[in-house]
Amino acid sequence: MTDSLNPDLPALDIHAPTAVAGVDEPGVAHRSSLGVLMRPIEAISAVLLIGLIGLVLASVFWRYALGSPITSADEIASFMFLWIVMFGSVIAIDRNEHLRLALLLNAMRPRVRQLLEAIGLVIMAAFLGALLPAAIEHTYFEGDVISPGLEISMAWRIAGIPLGIVLMLIALAAKFLRETGVRDMLISLAAVAAAVAVLWLMTPVFAQIGKANILVLLVGVIAVCLAIGVPIGFCFGSGALAFLLFSTKLPLTVIVGRMDEGMSSLILLSVPVFVLLGCILDATGMGKAIVDFLGSLLGHVRAGMSYVMLGSLYLVSGISGSKVSDMATVAPALFPEMKRRGNKPEEMVALLGTGAIMADTVPPSIVLIVIGSVAGISISALFASGFIVALFLLIMLAIAARWKARSENLAGVRRAPMKVIGKALLFAAPALVLPFLVRGAVTEGVATATEVSTIAVLYAGIAGMLLYGGIALRDIYRMLIETAAMTGAILLILGTASAAAWALTQTGFALYLAEVMKGLPGGWIVFMAVTVVTFLLLGCLLEGLPAIVLLAPLMFPIAKDLGIHSVHYAMVVVVAMNIGLFAPPVGIGYYIACSIGKVEPDAAMKTVWFYLGALVLGLVAIALVPAISIGLL
Structure with a gap:
């Protein structure tokens, strides 16, 4: 069964195609980890969604009514879309709407479940923290690429990724501090650090077993993360990250690039x-x-x-x-x-x-x-x-x-x-x-x-x-925020799964x-x-x-x-x-x-x-x- 990061919420989904997220009931204020700090993020997401819909409608009118399409419409839409996805992912963390499998987690005793929840938050933060320098580097390199229609640097588009990662890290830190006791904090941090150390020490072994390392570093990491209730998008990202770090010499910008590609298709x-x-x-x-x-x-x-x-x-x-x-x-x-x-x-x-x-x-x-x-x-x-x-x-x-x-x-x-x-x-x-x-x-x-x-x-x-x-206008705003959150949750899965799929092909x-x-x-x-x-x-x-x-x-x-x-x-x-x-x-x-x-x-x-x-x-x-x-x- 799939639910949110909060096991006390019902296992429900807001317009997700195939997974379930524990969410707050419509119209009921959710308990935010960041409080008022989330309001500008939600407001920007709502404005971007309205802008995206308005842009597409304008493009349709210009194309079919006036016979003169807006040449840069697709570029503008791709800029807005990536920022919606990244900001939506932040909102999804704050609102407990990232999709995850919680069948095994819900079968655990409450004490064990709380500890695994804390470990899951640390894994998510570790993945994002490792990816942040690569995302900044990827943005820097994209700065030399000029978009053909708008004739501006593509860094303006890609910048949504590192900014979104920073905001997600802040949201995770707030959630971790609010929901986790001191003992669980120390145990979860130590557990994740120990797991990373073991994988690093086994790097020579992974080199010797060749293609079989994919079973441990990609499939194994994904399976363990899924079992302990880490959101699906972060499971695939962690698996791809482990594969690149401990069995290849490739830069982590590869993961950022594959995520960007997986989340940015105009379709x-x-x-x-x-x-x-x-x-x-x-x-x-x-x-x-x-x-x-x-x-x-x-x-x-x-x-x-x-x-x-x-x-x-x-x-x-x-x-x-x-x-x-x-x-x-x-x-x-x-x-x-x-x-x-x-x-x-x-x-x-x-x-x-x-x-x-x-x-x-x-x-x-x-x-x-x-x-x-x-x-x-x-x-x-x-x-x-x-x-x-x-x-x-x-x-x-x-x-x-x-x-x-x-x-x-x-x-x-x-x-x-x-x-x-x-x-x-x-x-x-x-x-x-x-x-x-x-x-x-x-x-x-x-x-x-x-x-x-x-x-x-x-x-x-x-x-x-x-x-x-x-x-009501209040309901329209709520629907826009729900849309941004679910879009972020869905597209983050597609982005990290694209990175994991790339890793499969490389082996x-x-x-x-x-x-x-x-x-x-x-x-x-x-x-x-x-x-x-x-x-x-x-x-x-x-x-x-x-x-x-x-x-x-x-x-x-x-x-x-x-x-x-x-x-x-x-x-x-x-x-x-x-x-x-x-x-x-x-x-x-x-x-x-x-x-x-x-x-x-x-x-x-x-x-x-x-x-x-x-x-x-x-x-x-x-x-x-x-x-x-x-x-x-």
């Missing part, structure tokens, strides 16, 4: 905008309007409320791009009526979680955006395929739900009058337009994912203000993996089976985004050599990974669904496997029948 500009779109969805109630309409349409048939849940997840995910936001929108609106009809809470939670798996390939999917960026696949093709794949999985779940509902109590259930349906449709119509706007514009190539996401934010904001009760692991995979008997079918098992396990044990960043550059070229279409392979990877994410007893998504549905995880554990089985059958069909995912491309 990823849409991530914070889609996160903000999800916040607007929650604040305005647009998602609930869709749920109410589907309920009036299908609520009277057997398994009708299950169909409404699946259909709502399918449509709502086309607005938010977040599984957690989807589930949190749908569950409160449907669970009371489903209970009245005799549905068991554990059945409802099982369908809720597996429905979120189904909906994760529905555009806009942040996971698809990331995989397109890393593997070099067309986002429009991924969105078009994801739409069909999700529909196929929806049908599989609907069949399973109908079988489960064969004894459902429909006493007193009546078909909604046409007047009620029409009223619900009229109220939901502005919200129903949004998912089709996003999908249609991107898949038809009318605009890029970033442009469409920005237009969608503008549309949702106006519709929310005029038709759905409006949004020759990529070539070795390619040779092994190509040598498997059975051709592409066996390779696809290995892929399914691999990403099922990674979905359980790791988390989606770093798994994609680590393995996509290695696996996709092999798939292409075996004649597997990249979009087809991407769908198999994403679906397998998400099934693993929701598979108990380890899959963190399963615990999110239980938390939202207010059901004990033990109670729903047996029930969820029936629906997971339906999804696994669907996954096998998707893997073996390419036409399901690419037939309409």
Whole structure:
């Protein structure tokens, strides 16, 4: 299970694609380590986000309305984006929103857990402290590079990295001093220092064992950090740092450069905008309007409320791009009526979680955006395929739900009058337009994912203000801060995972993996089976985004050599990974669904496997029948 740096907070996520962060409830003031010192950082982040959205909107207007694109728009956006990521990472530390795996940590006794929390903070600070001189050096060297459009030094852009590192170190120090006792401070500092000393003394041994050192220095360090609850982004960064320090003579600027590259793809500009779109969805109630309409349409048939849940997840995910936001929108609106009809809470939670798996390939999917960026696949093709794949999985779940509902109590259930349906449709119509706007514009190539996401934010904001009760200025500011924090948490994972992936390639692991995979008997079918098992396990044990960043550059070229279409392979990877994410007893998504549905995880554990089985059958069909995912491309 994944949570925040604070074990006392609930394991929840604010618009994260696949992981969970313990966060404060919306509208509730969180306890800041830095107090008023965070306010200017939050304010700057909010201004940068507004500026980024305004810039993209202006660029769209100039390009399509005036036929004269803003030539330097991409450069300005890249400058702003990197600063948003770094400042957002600082906010995420202060607000306890960096994503981490806490399954083992939460099983520890409170005293041991507190000590491991302190050790985790020291590891994070050690990673940042080691990287700071390299970040300053990287910024200095970039000072000689002049941007072609703005004609200014690229150091202005890269300076966000060392500044962000300094601010993160300050936030960590404040947290360490506030939350850690003197004894734990001394033990944690000594433990990390001893571990570094042991690795340094073993440097000659690492040189002798050659490529096998990657198991200790990269995989081993990452695994240990994950186990003790260090945030995922810092786990990958620490692994890459250990590999470079103790087995190579390469400068640490390599890590900074790889992080910069991993966090700076223009395709990823849409991530914070889609996160903000999800916040607007929650604040305005647009998602609930869709749920109410589907309920009036299908609520009277057997398994009708299950169909409404699946259909709502399918449509709502086309607005938010977040599984957690989807589930949190749908569950409160449907669970009371489903209970009245005799549905068991554990059945409802099982369908809720597996429905979120189904909906994760529905555009806009942040996971698809990331995989397109890393593997070099067309986002429009991924969105078009994801739409069909999700529909196929929806049908599989609907069949399973109908079988489960064969004894459902429909006493007193009546078909909604046409007047009620029409009223619900009229109220939901502005919200129903949004998912089709996003999908249609991107898949038809009318605009890029970033442009469409920005237009969608503008549309949702106006519709929310005029038709759905409006949004208070205070709530808008809060949403901007939440967006910055989650963007920082997500992109830091991508940046450090990119550095770890680079380390893997330097050891020759990529070539070795390619040779092994190509040598498997059975051709592409066996390779696809290995892929399914691999990403099922990674979905359980790791988390989606770093798994994609680590393995996509290695696996996709092999798939292409075996004649597997990249979009087809991407769908198999994403679906397998998400099934693993929701598979108990380890899959963190399963615990999110239980938390939202207010059901004990033990109670729903047996029930969820029936629906997971339906999804696994669907996954096998998707893997073996390419036409399901690419037939309409």
